[in-house]
Amino acid sequence: MSLHLHALKKSFVAPDGSVSPVVDVDALALRDGEQVALMGTSGSGKTTLLHLIAGILPPDSGKIVYDLTREPAAEERDAPTPLAPPAAGAGAASVVLDYKTAPVAAAGVVDIAQLSEAARDVFRGRYVGYIFQTHHLLPGFTALENVLLGMSFTGRGADKPWAKHLLNQVGLFDRHDYKPAKLSVGQQQRVAVARALANRPRLVLADEPTGALDAVNAQQVLDLVRRLCHEVGATLLLVSHDQQIARQLPRVLQLPEVNKATRRPERPATPIAPAAPNVPS
């Protein structure tokens, strides 16, 4: 699955009634199975961009196109091959966002910006996995139940073996029946990772998944996220303010802040270097 954003804009109305632009992306493309980091300063609209891509928020204008025409190879889903995490510091140089024009929508291609809210919710439940910064597990549900919740809105039945497999993959072999209160922060985030992958998504959006973790846990979680995304053949867009984390991914994108006066990104558009291949170590 590939993702294309084109002329995407989103503004919010401030309490004083003034309109404040938050997101202004001319073009962004993610290839199938690619793992991309998205960096930006605080307030640059990273989370809002993720919400737009996930269909949680509707854009003011523009396109958010999912190309679902390519199905991931069977072996990528059914016979997962664990990958070693990429070496720290390796990966492509950080580049400015690509402002290319998105391709025209075709069969198997969905522009979720044109969908109704309910349709976007359904789409998200089937094709998108979301990892929040603060896990956002449901406190009354066990680890296993939280993971099962991730597949509750796919339109398919619950797949308990898959849920257990995911929990085992994130290292929580003996924590299936633990509620979040009985898990450490790192363990809770692992459950959140497993939940995001529960519906075998085509795209995983991770909003600072390591933001609340210490360095060791952060690295472990990052490795898990990358490995599992590769396992299910999902494209990964990971937001992080931590360069140590971001630089481990093959491609890093910088999201500039929008100038509220000009309503345009701070940095001018510059040609970008070709995206580095998604080469796992």
Add this chain to the structure above:
Amino acid sequence: MNFFQLVFKQMRQRALSTWLTLLSVLLGVALAVAVIVIIREGQTVFAGGTYGYDLIVGPKGSALQTVLTNVYQIERPQGTIPYTLYQDLVRPPQAGTAVRKPSQREVKIAVPYAITDSYKEHRIIGTSPKLFGIADPDDAGDPQLPTAAELKLLKAGPARKAGEAPRTAAARRMEAREKLADEHILKYRPGQRYEVAQGRAFHTWAFEAVVGAEVPERTGLKLGSKFQATHQGSRGTHDHTEQWEVVGVLAPTKTPADRLIFISLTSTYAIEEHQDGIEEQLANRLGITLAEVQAMRAEKKKKQQPPARPAPVTQAPATRPTTAEAHEDHDHDHPTTTAASRPATARAHDDHDDHDDDEHDHDAHAPGEEHAGHQHPYVVHDGVIYLRIPRDERALTAILARSRGESGQNLGFLLWAYQNGDEAMGVNPAFTMREFFANIFRPATLLLLVVALLVTIVAAVGILVSIYNSVAARTREIAILRALGATRLRILGLICFEAGLIGFLGGVIGIFLGHGLCGIVSALLYQRTGQGLNWLLPSWLELLYLGIVTLIAVLAGLIPALKAYRTPVATNLVGG
């Protein structure tokens, strides 16, 4: 996780709040269901209208109390009516009277009822053997006194044992036991009559009793048992001297009659202590003082005094007859003298203080000789009670009767005649109970139903508040579910379903609890009256009520559901 699992999970998360809300719902539903069942059963029991008789003649007063007293054995009698009213109903109309009075012309069957005392808290009722299908010779008049020859025969031999042939005409007449045709037997319900399952009906002029089906188990009385009646009056409780023998046990009727003890009406009047009551009632009826009544009775007795009989041969002290034998041929009143009761007779003779004069020594007079100041209400010859009380001084609690014909014309006349008379009133039990049900019972229970509905509505408000607070506390959870792919409509459905489920579960449990409450009411009613309720039977009204409760609960959940529906996702996902 599927939809239901999500809902149950959410409810378990707030188990205490959920259960408390459910409790309020089930209490409201239980109350409503109990009222629904009681209305239905009350209609069946009280207003079903199926009585085997269509007239109760009783003292002036409350028609409802007359029915409750004589049919359901709940209330106490309001007073008495003259026995002569009963006589009128079992005889042809008197010729030459200016005003037409109720008589056999209008009444097909009439049975006297005298609610008297009790035995181990079981009401004793004096009545006629006609109630059990045996012709009552007392309707034709008092038993004829023994002839001289019969007296001689009685005196010559020992007292008659059970099973032996009667020695007097009166006893033969009493024991003839002519069976009545079915159409002349009073039914307690259409087509259902009192059947003697064990033994036989009592003799009309004997100290005998027939007990209801439950009495043996509850009191220990059985065929052949003897008992004394207990009188509960303003001066306390005491047992009468006289003893009755149980000669029959009725088949179950599923009515209060299963707990009654029926004795012969004649034996009711024979009770010593009842004389005072008779005189008081006579004084009230005639509007004169007690002293005037006693003077009137004394005058009457004087006029009715038979010529003095020659004194019988006095026996030598060494061969003085037993107390029973000595008293069979003189005007000295005691309980029926059978072999088994002789010790009691002797005790009664020694211990009772019911004589007008002081106690005296019976050895001092010859047997059969009358003695001054000693007025017993009866004498017993050959097992037959001879009452000294004139019929016009006797009283009844009620007369149960069935009018002739099906058109109701005769019944109408009877009700009118008694209504316009001074001595009694006529009551149609079916009509009275239907009126009671329609005017008092039903409105009262409907009011209760309204209260139950209000309680349910209050419970629904409780659901609203509980779930609203829950939604307010679960804003982030709702946002997470939305982020995972749940639509707004699904979230709304989850909340409404949760509310509806609380209402439904509370309703179902409430239905069971309501029936349980009715079971308790039925047991209490059965204990009191011998008649219970069919409390297990469900009705479609309960299902309808369950549906209404569930709907109200869903609607109550709609307000918090709309709040959840409008929960913004993005703003509630930000932050930790």
